[in-house]
Amino acid sequence: MKKQLAAASRNPKRFPAYRNAKLPSARRVKDLLSRMSLEEKAAQMVCIWREKAKTFLDEDGNFDYAKAKKAFARSHGLGQVGRPSDAGCHLERRQSQDCG
Numbered sequence: 001m002k003k004q005l006a007a008a009s010r011n012p013k014r015f016p017a018y019r020n021a022k023l024p025s026a027r028r029v030k031d032l033l034s035r036m037s038l039e040e041k042a043a044q045m046v047c048i049w050r051e052k053a054k055t056f057l058d059e060d061g062n063f064d065y066a067k068a069k070k071a072f073a074r075s076h077g078l079g080q081v082g083r084p085s086d087a088g089c090h091l092e093r094r095q096s097q098d099c100g
Contacts, residue, residue, distance in 0.1 A: 043077035052081065 017023055018032035033041070048055055056068035072078060 037076065039076040043075060044079040046077070046079045047082045048078060049082035
């Protein structure tokens, strides 16, 4: 991290302020928001709840990177995953509505 911070001071475009943990959070947020498109900002309001099994989980309820990449290829982001504990059909007492 020290090397990254040193590089940031020499070339701030290469290491954006929003990634610098030593800066105040308000400055980091302002920097990040200034870099985001309106579509990316709107995508932060998206919540995946009932579609978890279809969009990014394998048959065992584990995260599947390839499946997620395909499902969100045309997306501008994802704000949150709602109720991740109900995602796996194999879990007792926490079965997803997607599992029937």
